[in-house]
Amino acid sequence: MDLSLTAPPAAPAEHPGDGTPSSAGQQNRMTPGRRIGQAVVYVVLLIASVALLTPFFWMVMSSLKSANEVFSVPINWIPDTFRWHNFVDIWSKSDMVTWIRNTMLLSVVVTFLQLLTGSFAAYGFARIRFPGRDVLFLLYIGTIAVPWQSYMIPQFVMMSKVHLTDTLWAIVLIQAFGAFGVFLMKQFYETIPEELSEAARLDGLSEYAIWRRIMLPLSVPALASLGLITFVTTWNDYLGPLIYLRTPSNWTIQLGLQSFISSLYDANYALMFTGLTISVIPIAVIFLLGQRYFVEGIASSGLKG
Amino acid sequence: MSFILPNFLGFGLLTLVPVVTLFYMSLTNWNVFGTSQWVGLDNFKRLVHDRSFHTAVTNTFYYSAMHIPLTLVVSLSLALLLNTKLRGVAFFRTAAFFPYITSIVAIAMVWNIMFSPDAGPINALLRFVGVDHPPGWLTSTHWAMPAVAIVSTWRDMGYYMILFLAGLQTVPRELYEAARIDGASAWQRFRNVTLPGLRPTTFFITVILTINSFKIFDLILVLTHGGPGQSTTVISQFIYTKGFTESQFGYASAASVVLFALCLLVTLVVFLINKRRDA
Structure with missing residues (x-):
């Protein structure tokens, strides 16, 4: 049941309780309930961060695309070749x-x-x-x-x-x-x-x-x-x-x-x-x-x- | 007094005088040539029967009804989550605040493309999770306003989260300790300690959030330009169109007085509610 609370938020958040090696000695006093609570908090914060930052990621990536790549179907999140020339x-x-x-x-x-x-x-x-x-x-x-x-x-x-x-x-x-x-x-x-x-x-x-x-x-x-x-x-x-x-x-x-x-x-x-x-x-x-x-x-x- | 003078000159000429002039102008038929005649309440009578003004008012309320509760809930929840000693909180605070300091033009243009019905990432995501017919968002008269509310909540929540976080620091720690010793659950602590302690903050946030919702304009202007049709035209845009596009300054001023009065009314009502609860 050990959760690694010192690892980056994503690690403990994904699968609570599947035996991540413990490195959280100082957190020993936490009850399992509170640990699950913390894991939930991290999942929520992680999802919120992605939602907050995706538009900026999309903007920067699109700034390096070719003209018709912006509307490509299916979506190209990362351009095939980075067109730095756009910035010139x-x-x-x-x-x-x-x-x-x-x-x-x-x-x-x-x-x-x-x-x-x-x-x-x-x-x-x-x-x-x-x-x-x-x-x-x-x-x-x-x-x-x-x-x-x-x-x-x-x-x-x-x-x-x-x-x-x-x-x-x-x-x-x-x-x-x-x-x-x-x-x-x-x-x-x-x-x-x-x-x-x-x-x-x-x-x-x-x-x-x-x-x-x-x-x-x-x-x-x-x-x-x-x-x-x-x-x-x-x-x-x-x-x-x-x-x-x-x-x-x-x-x-x-x-x-x-x-x-x-x-x-x-x-x-x-x-x-x-x-x-x-x-x-x-x-x-x-x-x-x-x-x-x-x-x-x-x-x-x-x-x- | 000499200290205040430089700022007061600018403030008086550019804010106080226009605010007072507004009421005079709203009673005239001021036009592009600067000639004006006193028309009494004619402008206001015209507003009462102006269907596009009705639409603008309805749309403004519709937007506010979505934006205010959504932003309150999201920003308070985030503030509560961040008010714990967790790792990564600083990073998240930065991420949450960043949209708020980015320009409306950049935000609106990026979201405009993200909302593209066929090739935009949002509908791609919706199809990926199994929504067969995702909405047309900004191209749909039904979905344009919810889309605007989503973008504005996304942009503003970091700002209000900071205000809530500042408010949470003023709630005495001892109260939580006492409640915990008495065996109060997390929900009970929230209901009986956090919410009452946050009341002054919530009051302040509700007022500015409502005023900001009533005056919403630039985001809509760049995102939808009031369309499709008139589905996202709001009061501020009505003022802008009548004033700067059609040069009916008197009529536009009357609509401005309505906006002014609405904001004043909200401030008073929230203030009174707050006062009664205090008593």
């Missing part, structure tokens, strides 16, 4: 360079502005008393529950009055001043002991200097969370660019890829997958490197909601 062709067959340049520019500028104004305002909300502060903050929180889709029309009309539609500025403006950033930073600032800023104040530091020299350095983890989340959100945004950006030279990667498909005269879906894979790679790298900050940012924004 895509650059000449589409405007990927322009799209990536625009998207990168937007993501960097928006992230910078969001971090700067967000942490600045959060300091004001967290540490400085002024009349109407709490009402104002409530207003900030309230708009998080208002979907952008419900006020995109008046926002667009206002932007067109000042002739900012069809410019990258429009995207910067609609993305950079989110209430979410202020909320996230304020929550973090409130965990920093008030005495620190009190001491600094006694030493004659101005409020600005306190923010710059004490709060900012202490809030690096929160800034990392907010920065990563903002960058990814801007990179992935589709609706904003769809509504505001008309001229192809202004397109972002999401908009570009979407139109690339409809313009494919030979319906080369393999090449579409190549473009998608390239668009996902930067996000995947950022996510794997900064996963901890993503999870912490999401989790802390949810806790107090």
Whole structure:
């Protein structure tokens, strides 16, 4: 009845109790019932992982196929020959360079502005008393529950009055001043002991200097969370660019890829997958490197909601 | 106040002012030339009789009725499984969260091909397990919306799982120990310790999950573009079409007010239910 709990999840999960050699000395105290329970948990997690990751596997594999291999019957999960050339062709067959340049520019500028104004305002909300502060903050929180889709029309009309539609500025403006950033930073600032800023104040530091020299350095983890989340959100945004950006030279990667498909005269879906894979790679790298900050940012924004 | 000013300028001009303007615009016949006349409640009266708006509202509710319970159950179950000290949990958390940070465009396009009735992997799998006539998914008026709900649940569950996991950390360990000593079964511990302890989290998640379901748009736009026919057209797409395709900004604003009101209503109702249970 020994189950090898130190083996990879798949091994004990498949056939509970068929005599896998035991290497789980420290697990001796578990009852058979709990072991079966754990095995079930692993089976469930394994199935869920496969379900979660299969679309990505399919995307990457298809990006290396030939044009008519994508729809082959029966399904070819792994291409017969890997066509790495797709990853060269895509650059000449589409405007990927322009799209990536625009998207990168937007993501960097928006992230910078969001971090700067967000942490600045959060300091004001967290540490400085002024009349109407709490009402104002409530207003900030309230708009998080208002979907952008419900006020995109008046926002667009206002932007067109000042002739900012069809410019990258429009995207910067609609993305950079989110209430979410202020909320996230304020929550973090409130965990920093008030005495620190009190001491600094006694030493004659101005409020600005306190923010710059004490709060900012202490809030690096929160800034990392907010920065990563903002960058990814801007990179992935589709609706904003769809509504505001008309001229192809202004397109972002999401908009570009979407139109690339409809313009494919030979319906080369393999090449579409190549473009998608390239668009996902930067996000995947950022996510794997900064996963901890993503999870912490999401989790802390949810806790107090 | 000077600290708040830079952010507030942007926030006020780009969020607060549009939200307030929305209500004014919904009472006018604002059009592409920017000329507008006060029409009172005419736009709203028109909405009441607009069949395509009815379809959009029905479809939005239909989608929400599938997406909300499904996501709640799946993400809570996963969070409970991950809240144990098992090997491989970190890997699974990464896998579960990855779809959420991938762009809607990439996700929608990949699933679009995966759902292909004849050559897609999903129906290949279904045939493999013995389903003779698998559904046409995105090409079928009956199956398109369930397909959308499947994709969006697949995408969102990692996000809500993280929120549930964070909530589970706030349930005191001693309560579980006490319940175990009293001989409570796993199900009883879940019913009487976990669920009550999770209530604030569940409240928060239900609110954002519902708002996110009501405003569903970009996924549908890329996945089905509202079709086939009008079978997956939702409120947001109605707003988009009336506003940006047909330039009826006043009429589109009236539909936006409805979306706004629905989200507000949900927040209030869930808030009140939560409050009554507290009392």
